[in-house]
Amino acid sequence: MENVRHLEPREQPSAPAIVDAELDVIGGCMHYPRYIPAVRTILRGSDFLRPAHELIWAAVVHLADHGEPTNTLAVQMELERRKELTRAGGPTYLLQVADHVGGDPEYWAEKVREAADLRAEADLGRRIVQHATSPDAEPGQAVTFIDDYLQRQKERAAGRSGDPADALLAELLDASSLDNMPTLEPLVGDILHLDTLARIIGPSGHMKSFVTIDIAGHVGTGMKWHGHHVRQGTVVYLVAEGARGIRQRVRAWEKHYGLKMTGVLFLPRPVQARGPEWDTLIEAMRRLQPTMIVIDTQARVSVGVEENSNTELGIVIERMDDLRRATEACVLLIHHTGHVGEHGRGASAAKGALQSEMHVSKKGDNARNVIVTMKIGKQKDSEEGSDLQFGLKVVTLDGEHKPDGRPVTSVVLQSLDQRADAPAIGTPEWLVRRLDTDRVDIAWGGPRVIAWCRDRGIQMRKDKIEEAVRVRKRRGSFDEVQDARNDLPPDLPRSTFNEPPPENGGTPGEFEENPRSNIPPQTGGGPGDGPSKPPSPRSPSREGGGVGEDEKNTPLCTVCNTPLQPLRATRGYDTHLGCDPTTGSHPAA
Numbered sequence: 001m002e003n004v005r006h007l008e009p010r011e012q013p014s015a016p017a018i019v020d021a022e023l024d025v026i027g028g029c030m031h032y033p034r035y036i037p038a039v040r041t042i043l044r045g046s047d048f049l050r051p052a053h054e055l056i057w058a059a060v061v062h063l064a065d066h067g068e069p070t071n072t073l074a075v076q077m078e079l080e081r082r083k084e085l086t087r088a089g090g091p092t093y094l095l096q097v098a099d100h101v102g103g104d105p106e107y108w109a110e111k112v113r114e115a116a117d118l119r120a121e122a123d124l125g126r127r128i129v130q131h132a133t134s135p136d137a138e139p140g141q142a143v144t145f146i147d148d149y150l151q152r153q154k155e156r157a158a159g160r161s162g163d164p165a166d167a168l169l170a171e172l173l174d175a176s177s178l179d180n181m182p183t184l185e186p187l188v189g190d191i192l193h194l195d196t197l198a199r200i201i202g203p204s205g206h207m208k209s210f211v212t213i214d215i216a217g218h219v220g221t222g223m224k225w226h227g228h229h230v231r232q233g234t235v236v237y238l239v240a241e242g243a244r245g246i247r248q249r250v251r252a253w254e255k256h257y258g259l260k261m262t263g264v265l266f267l268p269r270p271v272q273a274r275g276p277e278w279d280t281l282i283e284a285m286r287r288l289q290p291t292m293i294v295i296d297t298q299a300r301v302s303v304g305v306e307e308n309s310n311t312e313l314g315i316v317i318e319r320m321d322d323l324r325r326a327t328e329a330c331v332l333l334i335h336h337t338g339h340v341g342e343h344g345r346g347a348s349a350a351k352g353a354l355q356s357e358m359h360v361s362k363k364g365d366n367a368r369n370v371i372v373t374m375k376i377g378k379q380k381d382s383e384e385g386s387d388l389q390f391g392l393k394v395v396t397l398d399g400e401h402k403p404d405g406r407p408v409t410s411v412v413l414q415s416l417d418q419r420a421d422a423p424a425i426g427t428p429e430w431l432v433r434r435l436d437t438d439r440v441d442i443a444w445g446g447p448r449v450i451a452w453c454r455d456r457g458i459q460m461r462k463d464k465i466e467e468a469v470r471v472r473k474r475r476g477s478f479d480e481v482q483d484a485r486n487d488l489p490p491d492l493p494r495s496t497f498n499e500p501p502p503e504n505g506g507t508p509g510e511f512e513e514n515p516r517s518n519i520p521p522q523t524g525g526g527p528g529d530g531p532s533k534p535p536s537p538r539s540p541s542r543e544g545g546g547v548g549e550d551e552k553n554t555p556l557c558t559v560c561n562t563p564l565q566p567l568r569a570t571r572g573y574d575t576h577l578g579c580d581p582t583t584g585s586h587p588a589a
Contacts, residue, residue, distance in 0.1 A: 015049065018115045020100075022053045024108040027100035029060055030075065035105040036064045042109040047116035055079065055088040056097060072098040124149050139276070184355075187291060187330050188215060189228030191376065194291060195328040196355035197320055199298070200374075201335045201344045206362045207372045207413075208334050209242065210249060211390075212294055214413045215332075217253050219292055220263025226388070226415035233291025234263050240270035240300035252395035252410035258426035258459045265290075270300045273319040286326040293323065298335040299345075307346030317353045367392040367411055389416040426460060431468040434458075442472050 025043070029036050040061065045054040059078040063070050076094055079085040088094065124146070131137055185194040192198055192215070202208045218225040222232030239246050246268070250261055271281045285293060295301055302316045324331045337359075338345045344357075351357065357377045364370035372390040390413040400408035423429035431453075440452065446466045453460060555564055558574045 018049050018112065021108045021111045021115075022048050022050065023097055023100035024103065025105050025112060026053060026056055026060065026097050028103070028105035028108070030070050030072065030098055031101055032105070033064050033070045036061065036070075038106050039109045042106065042113050043116075047112055049112075049115070049119075052087065052089045052093065053097075055082075055084050056094065059084075059088075120149065185231070186229065187231050187233075188219065188225050189230075191228065191358070192292070192330050192332065192356060194231070194330055195324060197317075197324055197331050197333070197353055198356040198358075199333040199335055199344065199350070199354050200358045200360055201337050201377075202360035203337050206360055208360045209296060210411065210413060211360050211372065211374060212296065212332065212334055213237075213246070213249050213253065216264050216292065216294055217250075217257075217261045220261055221257075221259055222263075223257070223259075226390075226413075226417070231291065232263065234265065234288065235292045235294065236285065236288065236290045237264060237266045237294045237296065238271065238301070239266055239268045239296055241297045243268035248397065248408065248410040251397050252412050254459065255397065256393065256395050256412040256426065260457045260459070262457065270303075272303060273301050273316045274305065278319055278323075282323050282326045285323060285329070289327060290329050292330045292332060293327065294332045294334070295320070296334040298333045298350075310347040313347045313350055317350050321353065367394045371416070372413065390414060391416050426464070428464050428468040428471060431458075431460060431465060432471050435468065435472065445469060 025039060029039060043057075045058055048054045048057065056075065056079070059075050059082065060070050063074055063078055068074060072094060075098075076085065076091055079088050079094075085091070085094075089097075128146075184196070186192075187194050200208050200212055215225060216235045216237055217223075218230050219233060220235045222230060224230055237246075246266060250264075254261055271277050298316075299307070302313075305316055306312045320331055320333065323329075333350075335344045335350075337343060344350060359375040359377045360372065361375075362370055362372045370392050372392070374388045374390075376387070392411040393414050394409050394411055397408045397410065402408060423433060431449075435449070435452075440449070444452070446462070446469050449469055450462065450465050453465060555569050555574065556562060557564055564573065564575075
């Protein structure tokens, strides 16, 4: 075992060294009171190893607060007034304290603070061991020791002072400091926010869980939730009720959207909020750092709690808040309403702690006519939004059948409020838009697009993908022409660049624009007609297949093999304007 390194315990500061450091702190502050405010933010009285030092320090601080001297005589008189001079060691020891001026009191205060923290940790360990080894020990009860320790450390870090009043005063903010406070971060539109407690309530069987699963799926995948912006993140869904039915709902959602419900994790059992396992859940979620935690339902994680008692329900809500504080996630509860009204069942203690509360209800007796309504019942810091309405779409699960042969089905939500300007997810039109958005090459064939979809978790049938590919190829060149045309002003006259000249030798529309003239009539013309223009020269005869001299020298279009217009030929073009180089076609005459 020569190659094994033995771990040596970390060297702890000795008691004499700590005592000397404490003397340097107190003696330095007695001689130089200007150090007292800074030292007070580092130390509290209980940090001193010797009780006598705690008494002397309290007298020094009291004198400084009242603007009195902090020399040896003044401290002695203050201790006498408190009747604590003997406990503090008497006048002789007080003189020894005053003789210690060892440099920077703040530096030695940090050393005293570190030693105090180490003693507190050692004391915590001893208490846990002592409790765990006692005859009546029960698992999990030692957690209270840890909670007390962490709470003390949190308060200490906030105030950095031994005086509770000082710690509270340090937390006060003036009006200008309010701008530095973090604002609510949206998770789902203006409905749900990070680091808040929210709740969805409604009667039993009124689609609360379907709405929540739909929200969870959109947050996990990052898709907009029926038109509302979503911040993508991990979702943990605590399925404390109806765990066996969750799979069908998730599979139906995935088939409807053509995507895997990534980013959503399920715990298919309850964890009691007032039990020791809740602390384990908090620690697990603190490590995972999800953006949303769903608890379905509130009643199933608070078994044995009197719902009508504000005191007992208040404890449950505080445990929910512990989970929120540890993760800064949106903790979303699902809860039932009472037999009458639209309020959550039980005491009102819960509603005061909620940032948001939504009420879900449905009307109708089958999937074809059911309307699910979600009312935004409470938004603590913003205006309550308008109601949202959804219809239901029945989804048949592939390859699953009931014992009698009927297919297994579930339902998904379809917004009745969102404009129908976007194609339904999973259709060829939707895939065309998705491919265009990602700028996928239009020349890709079916196999490459199928592989592209597979890599992104898009689940679509092969025939739908191939239909999307055909649509893009058919409209490819048309889109390019349309884009070019759309760049031109809409009021331009029709182009005549590719049209032959009029047979009468004039310009189109000339006679309509100038129907009469004051010039005397000419022979062969009607009264008031202007002088006729000389006839245009005739083209050379084509009898016998002969070709004129000009046409012999005119280059041919490389696409349709007919003569180019002279103007295009002189400008270096080798195709007609209407010829499509990609297809080799020529426009009809």
